[in-house]
Amino acid sequence: MIFPLVLSCLSWILIHAQVHDDIVECNEKIINQSQLNAMNINEQETFATTILHEYNLNLTTLAYITSSSEFESQLYLNDTNRRRTMEKYYEVYRNCLKSIATVARRFNKLITNENSSLYWLLQRTQAIGDAGENDPLIKLRLQKLKSHIKEIYHRKFIWNNTKLGIDEAQELLGKLNSPADLLSLWNATYEVAAPMRDYYSTLIAVQHEQAKQNRTNEKSDTPANLEERRIVEQLWQELKPLHELIHAYIRKQIARLYPGLIEFDQPIPVHLTKDLFGLMMTHLERDVLPFSHISGIDLGPAMKRKNFTEEEIFRYADEFFVSLNLTRAPDSFWNLSVFKRIPNHHMACHPTAFDLYKYDDVRIRMCTSITSRDFYIVHHEMGHIQHYLQYHQQPFWFRRSPHGAFSEGIGDAIALATMSPAHLKRIGLLENYKFTKEENIQFLLSQALTRLFLPPYAYALDIWRWSVYNGSIQPFEYNKRYWDLICRYQGMKPGMPRNERYFDAGTKLHVAFDLSYIKYFLAHVFQFQIFDVLCREAGYEGPLHLCDLHGSKAAGRKLKILLGLGSSKSWEDILEEFAGVRTFSAQPCLKYFQPLREYLEELVANDQLQVGWKCQSNRSSRKQFQMNFVGYIVILYSMFYFLLE
Numbered sequence: 001m002i003f004p005l006v007l008s009c010l011s012w013i014l015i016h017a018q019v020h021d022d023i024v025e026c027n028e029k030i031i032n033q034s035q036l037n038a039m040n041i042n043e044q045e046t047f048a049t050t051i052l053h054e055y056n057l058n059l060t061t062l063a064y065i066t067s068s069s070e071f072e073s074q075l076y077l078n079d080t081n082r083r084r085t086m087e088k089y090y091e092v093y094r095n096c097l098k099s100i101a102t103v104a105r106r107f108n109k110l111i112t113n114e115n116s117s118l119y120w121l122l123q124r125t126q127a128i129g130d131a132g133e134n135d136p137l138i139k140l141r142l143q144k145l146k147s148h149i150k151e152i153y154h155r156k157f158i159w160n161n162t163k164l165g166i167d168e169a170q171e172l173l174g175k176l177n178s179p180a181d182l183l184s185l186w187n188a189t190y191e192v193a194a195p196m197r198d199y200y201s202t203l204i205a206v207q208h209e210q211a212k213q214n215r216t217n218e219k220s221d222t223p224a225n226l227e228e229r230r231i232v233e234q235l236w237q238e239l240k241p242l243h244e245l246i247h248a249y250i251r252k253q254i255a256r257l258y259p260g261l262i263e264f265d266q267p268i269p270v271h272l273t274k275d276l277f278g279l280m281m282t283h284l285e286r287d288v289l290p291f292s293h294i295s296g297i298d299l300g301p302a303m304k305r306k307n308f309t310e311e312e313i314f315r316y317a318d319e320f321f322v323s324l325n326l327t328r329a330p331d332s333f334w335n336l337s338v339f340k341r342i343p344n345h346h347m348a349c350h351p352t353a354f355d356l357y358k359y360d361d362v363r364i365r366m367c368t369s370i371t372s373r374d375f376y377i378v379h380h381e382m383g384h385i386q387h388y389l390q391y392h393q394q395p396f397w398f399r400r401s402p403h404g405a406f407s408e409g410i411g412d413a414i415a416l417a418t419m420s421p422a423h424l425k426r427i428g429l430l431e432n433y434k435f436t437k438e439e440n441i442q443f444l445l446s447q448a449l450t451r452l453f454l455p456p457y458a459y460a461l462d463i464w465r466w467s468v469y470n471g472s473i474q475p476f477e478y479n480k481r482y483w484d485l486i487c488r489y490q491g492m493k494p495g496m497p498r499n500e501r502y503f504d505a506g507t508k509l510h511v512a513f514d515l516s517y518i519k520y521f522l523a524h525v526f527q528f529q530i531f532d533v534l535c536r537e538a539g540y541e542g543p544l545h546l547c548d549l550h551g552s553k554a555a556g557r558k559l560k561i562l563l564g565l566g567s568s569k570s571w572e573d574i575l576e577e578f579a580g581v582r583t584f585s586a587q588p589c590l591k592y593f594q595p596l597r598e599y600l601e602e603l604v605a606n607d608q609l610q611v612g613w614k615c616q617s618n619r620s621s622r623k624q625f626q627m628n629f630v631g632y633i634v635i636l637y638s639m640f641y642f643l644l645e
């Protein structure tokens, strides 16, 4: 029953979107609290449902206008008008989120009663809405700082007569062979981020101010984050021995490739991995695999032989989902996505999947190249798309992943299936594979190069960021402490000395754009857990790395549980429904790589492999700063004393 409360509007927001001709009104409703308090819980539920339904429609339309504007503005980075329009839409969208959070908070009886059917909904609504809160002045400052840092990230530089952005540099780095060229391009790319340094430290200071005003914890220290860090640390302890073995193997092979540039008790110079961050070493693959008489699985040449286009890789990924009885990407996806770089055009190239929230409008923007690396990334992005399509019937506030590791892990789990030798044989991208022990080791090493170096990088990067947020890393030591962590967790080092003029963490998009990265760590563990569950559901019993899920309706039904619920339940509840457990586990990942681990342990036992690395002490820069500071004080004091004399 709906009580005759007076619902008037505090503010009317009218949006005239020229492009889409949509007009949206997002009203903040005044609710009479004493009348609300007089309602019983059922009456409150009915009342709240009606109000939230209206907001759902408004937010869906607003999100559509905002995200289509964002999609466009990323295709035209030089167009300031498009950027301004997008920022305007974002503002209105955030205000609407803020209104709904305020309204949701009024239903405090429902919020505190865990048995009410709207409990979880109101929790979610508030969480989404809180993102729209904050002092307008601080918000404006933050917005300006963030867009300045983004602008620096997208700046082009000239290397070897070629104009490049950070995204493009990665592609070129993979094609180079000479160590001098690798180092020179790596260094030129890291130079881009140096001017971010002061803006970034100001951004952190303003965020502190905001946290103080809102009386909230620093971003790094909320109870949920602390619990997540505990889980990450535990998973890392389980993965570390395997990572160290593979690290030792790669170091040995790089030393063979570049004699004299590697020491066997030292970290690997990161530029020699042919990856800007040493987190995905697919470009090294053909140079470091162990058995030279066996040709590895290099999908690039195989796809080129078969005249694959960029779009076709996406079609293959889509077909795989359809074979599991999941949803085919709609026509609009194929018409509106951008699958390759638009020539002579300054556009964002970082692979991104968009949910535009209206109907089933989903899109991808990616500057795809026909390589193994991009075959994998396409599946990752199509995992996001399938997730959007599965939960698109949910109301607006549940149309998101319940945990970053879910959305990031789904496509990766499917890529484990589509990149298995059994599946590649089926689609004609792999010939003459006999499933011998040596071939399997070769295959597992290539999988390890793609997937096992990200977790230590992600962990190091986010420990750096958490420490910056909570003040235990100060601006004067940003770079030193970054490389200390990279050494400790990843076993890598810069190819040339770095100092505090640089801002090397900012070369990574997720630092420049202030986005959390630890979800990728969890996703890299979780993808094996998803894959293991799906293979069991499909009735597969062989070694995990050879499981091909193609055509399994049973696996598809299981995957729907993970995808279709969106965030309508907590991630732990959804995980329990899907896997029968309530937390992430590293065991399926260890099971997948077990044959490789045994092979590498044999090399260690035969003295063919040296494991581990040494890092220098990480306190020198702080001490040096303190010494300098004391020095300055002494000099100033003497000058002052001299003047008084």
Ligand SMILES: [Zn+2]
Pocket (backbone or CB within 6 Å): 380, 381, 384, 407, 408
């Ligand atoms: Zn992703």
